[in-house]
Amino acid sequence: MYVFLVGSLYLVIALRYHAPFWRSLGWTFPIPRAFLLVVAGPLLAIALSALGVLLHAPMDGSQIEILIKSRASLAAIILFGVFLAPIFEEMLFRGFLLPLLVRSLGPLLGILFTAVPFALLHGAQNHWAWQPVLLIGIAGMAFGLVRYKTGSTTAAFVMHSAYNAMGFLGYTLTHWSMLN
Secondary structure, three states, X not given: OHHHHHHHHHHHHHHHOOOOHHHHOOOOOXXXXXXXXXXXXXXXXXXXXXXXXXXXXXXXXXXXXXXXOOHHHHHHXXXXXXXXXXXXXXXXXXXXXXXXXXXXXXXXXXXXXXXXXXXXXXXXXXXXXXHHHHHHHHHHHHHHHHHHHHOOHHHHHHHHHHHHXXXXXXXXXXXXXXXX
């Protein structure tokens, strides 16, 4: 799915509009406020985990946990979850969709209407429980706010990666001894 989406974006941006692909999607270097984003991602993960407890989010785990059978599979899932998925998700939601919606609807609605499909994308892996979908939507709003304020999809990617890394750190610390 991700390859199809990136290919479609490339066709629209590079071939249709003859624009530079990465720069058109807001991938900028150096990364604005990189250190703060590396700290903000885990803080957001902790805050949303606490909110999940208050909302009585289901503790049965996500579909991703089914894929983790060993330390090697955990490493592969971490690589995907901390690097690859955030690259593709930020490219689509904050790089492509957010600027279009902000231009059409303004920043508040643009950020909100970008966070909704982002949250729904993660619905199936969370058994469509409303609490984790809501929490992921809030995280998507935070990533959107970062993209809007910095003008950089790269900045949203850094925060998203740090956010996901915190979740995988918690999972690894609590499950490492059970994996072979």
